[in-house]
Structures are given as C-alpha cells and as structure tokens.
Amino acid sequence: xxxxxxxxxxxxxxxxxxxxxxxxxxxxxxxxxxxxxxxxxxxxxxxxxxxxxxxxxxxxxxxxxxxxxxxxxxxxxxxxxxxxxxxxxxxxxxxxxxxxxxxxxxxxxxxxxxxxxxxxxxxxxxxxxxxxxxxxxxxxxxxxxxxxxxxxxxxxxxxxxxxxxxxxxxxxxxxxxxxxxxxxxxxxxxxxxxxxxxxxxxxxxxxxxxxxxxxxxxxxxxxxxxxxxxxxxxxxxxxxxxxxxxxxxxxxxxxxxxxxxxxxxxxxxxxxxxxxxxxxxxxxxxxxxxxxxxxxxxxxxxxxxxxxxxxxxxxxxxxxxxxxxxxxxxxxxxxxxxxxxxxxxxxxxxxxxxxxxxxxxxxxxxxxxxxxxxxxxxxxxxxxxxxxxxxx
Numbered sequence: 001x002x003x004x005x006x007x008x009x010x011x012x013x014x015x016x017x018x019x020x021x022x023x024x025x026x027x028x029x030x031x032x033x034x035x036x037x038x039x040x041x042x043x044x045x046x047x048x049x050x051x052x053x054x055x056x057x058x059x060x061x062x063x064x065x066x067x068x069x070x071x072x073x074x075x076x077x078x079x080x081x082x083x084x085x086x087x088x089x090x091x092x093x094x095x096x097x098x099x100x101x102x103x104x105x106x107x108x109x110x111x112x113x114x115x116x117x118x119x120x121x122x123x124x125x126x127x128x129x130x131x132x133x134x135x136x137x138x139x140x141x142x143x144x145x146x147x148x149x150x151x152x153x154x155x156x157x158x159x160x161x162x163x164x165x166x167x168x169x170x171x172x173x174x175x176x177x178x179x180x181x182x183x184x185x186x187x188x189x190x191x192x193x194x195x196x197x198x199x200x201x202x203x204x205x206x207x208x209x210x211x212x213x214x215x216x217x218x219x220x221x222x223x224x225x226x227x228x229x230x231x232x233x234x235x236x237x238x239x240x241x242x243x244x245x246x247x248x249x250x251x252x253x254x255x256x257x258x259x260x261x262x263x264x265x266x267x268x269x270x271x272x273x274x275x276x277x278x279x280x281x282x283x284x285x286x287x288x289x290x291x292x293x294x295x296x297x298x299x300x301x302x303x304x305x306x307x308x309x310x311x312x313x314x315x316x317x318x319x320x321x322x323x324x325x326x327x328x329x330x331x332x333x334x335x336x337x338x339x340x341x342x343x344x345x346x347x348x349x350x351x352x353x354x355x356x357x358x359x360x361x362x363x364x365x366x367x368x369x370x371x372x373x374x375x376x377x378x379x380x381x382x383x384x385x386x387x388x389x390x391x392x
Contacts, residue, residue: 028324028347034379036349039073039369040066043376045081045088046309046352047146048369050360051095051104053121059360061369062106063376064090071361078119078129084112086314086373091353092147094160099176105129107171107178109144109162116141116162116171118178134171134178141180142166142188145256146236146289146353150194152181153218154202161205163192163236168205168212172219183212183223190233190256195240197226197249197266206251208234229264229276233257235288236354239304243331243338252281252329254288254306257317261288261306261329263338281329281338286319287312290354296328296366296381303328307344307351310373324350326370326379348374 030036045064053060058070065081068074081090094107096118103121106129110117119129135141147162152170160171160178168183183205193206202214205223208231215221231238235254243250243263251264261281269275289309293302307326308319315321326344331337352371360367360378368379 026346028344028349030379031341031343033382034343035382036344037073037378037380038375039068039378040075040376041348043371044373045090045093045376046371046373047091047093047108047354048352048356048371048376049093049095049106050356050358050369053095053104055103059358059362061360061376061378062093062095063371064088064093068376078106079131086311087111089113091144092162094147094149096149096158096160096173098173098178107147107160109147111143111145114140114142114144116144116147116160116178135180141169145190148192148237148354150237151203152194152205161192161194163190164188165190168192168207168223181219184225187225191231191238191253192236193238193240193251193253195249197240199248206238206240208232208238228274231264235291235306237291239291239293241293241302244336245331245333251276252291252304254291255286256289256309257287257312259283259286259319261338282340285322285325287317288351290351292355292357294357294366296357296368298365301330303330303341304338305355305357305368307355307370309352310348310350324348324372324374326351326355326368343368343379348372349377349379350374 048063050059053067060070061068066075081088089110089112091110092108095104096107098105098118103123105121107118116134119131141164143165145163149158150161152159167185167188170181171178189208191208194203197204197211204214205212210227212223212225233256235256239252240249248266250266254261260283263279265277267275287309288306291306295302305328308324323346327340327342329338332339350372356369365381370377
C-alpha cells in the first residue's frame, strides 16, 4: 500500500530555460517516506557526481561548475562552464581519481564540444580545477548525451562509458590518464548499457538498435554486433536484468525524448534463435533519461529509479511541458508487471540526465540525488532501513 505524500514549498528561482513571465510551479508533492533537500535550487546543470571530494569522511555533491560540501552543502567553485542554446556544456560528472593522487577528480563529456575531458581536484591547495581534454581535435568521439561508470573489461575497476551518437568507445584509467578503447566506429545511438545478454558470464554492450558481444579480451578483441531490437531514443542507461525471473536477461529502458517506460522480454524461437517481445510499463510521462538500479526500501528486491528530465529538448519533446516526476518501478511476480511508486511529483524536482543513488548521509539507507535544469535536489529517506545495493 502506498503511504501518504506531502507537499513541500520551495523558493522560486528561474533558470535560463524558464520563462520569467510564466506563473511559478506548484510545490512538489513528496512521498511521506522521503524528505526533500535543496542542495542548490539555482543550479541548471543536468548531471552530478557524489564522492568525498575534500576527504573529510562525508559524501559531497559535484555538479557542473561547483561542488557542495556536506553536511550543509556549502558551495565551492570548480570552474566556468559555458551555456549553449539552453544547455550547459557539462553532460556528466563522474567521480574518478584519474591521476592517482588520492583526491577524487571529475570526468565529463559534452554534446556540443563532442569531447571527453576531466577536471583535476586541486586538493588542499584549493582553487580552480584544471581541465584536461582527453581526445585531440580531429579525433574527438562525437556528440555525447552523457556518460556512465561501468566495468567494461571486467577487472573490477569502473571505466568511463559515454553515450555517443555515431560510435561506441570507452575509456580506462591507466597510469594517470584516460585511455580510449574502440568497440564500433560505425554505429552508436541514443542509449547505452552494459549487461550479460547471452549468459556467457561477460558483460556485453547495448545500444538502441542491438548489442555487442563481449570478447574474451575486452580491450583488444572484436566486439560482434547483433542487431536484434529497435528501442528508439533510449534513456541512459539501458538496464539488463532478468525482469520476469525466467533465467535469461531482459531489458528495461525509458524513452528519452517521448512518453514511455518499457521492458523487452528475451525468449527463444523454435529454431533456438533469440526473440524479443516488448511490454509497456507505462506511458503517462516523458523524457526518462536516467535509469538506476537500487534496493531503496531494503526488501532485497531491486527497483529501477528514474524520473523526468526537465526540458530535454527545451520543451519541444512530446510532454516537454508536463509536470516533473521522480519514481521507482519494482517487478511484482504475483501480477507479472512492474509496480510504480512515486517519490516526487510536480514542482521543480526532476531526474536530469542521470540521478545518483547513494547513502548520502551515512544513516544506513539509500538517498537519491537529482540534478536538472530546475535545480539540484536530494530526496533523503526518512526511515532507517537496511538495504541491498544493486550490482553495477
């Protein structure tokens, strides 16, 4: 049974993508199990990263041109990030110690500059974070929607996996730098994911039009492409999980620029070839860009955490002007479908390009950090339940 929800008043702070003549939005309605935390309501950055950036033992939040120190979210400058056409040129903020000096840096990418870059944490010295562009002009990977941390080569260390429009490459941290590894230079698309599709024990790469089978040596081997589905402009990431519990890998994804959350059921034809059957989870809201797996309620079952991105195409997508929402989806074996739980609806709280799920306040349960064009927020869980984090 769903618990009550409560309305929370927040200040009106317009971002560059909002119309100053428009009436202020109603306050968001927050589920009673959750508390809304205003980290930086004035922020218009759509990505964030969570790590202990000042090494004081608390988890901080970085987003775009600043990082915010826990527990009171004091703002510290990272460096200027320009705006282009209603977007900030900062489409990811992945916490990684690139140079191995013990201070967590930030890896980012951009649609407009078509590149991957990282900003070096200055540590105790403070000051601006020096930016290093990873790829040289003429060898830039291409327009990127965002990037995620994922262990591509299976060595137990997270790698950087950007979502690129026309190719698939990934970056490993090697000897204080980011080293590029190419999977496919002829195709890419809107949507990326990682998971074992064929059950061989190796994590494969996924795109909106099919998947690349992981070779034994994922750094030097050939990734063979299987064009087995067409998801459209998928959110990031495309989640691989055995949704229906029948022993094989299915997919769950959101429509990044349209209405809908759906899952793709894997099956077998009479000749043994794979089949894929689409099932709509719901079609009541649009622009689900970021999907994350986590056990938020501590019941041992993993939910999918996601929400609406504010102005993914500056309001021009289907449903672009609809109310924001943040919610979870959990598989219910009794009914054979996903059940939705709304954490926040309305107001200025959305999920940006990628929400972060983490025990932000070290109280033993998971919280949700939510960037977006209408502010940087966190949903902090009120009750203290144990949890089982999902494998990443």
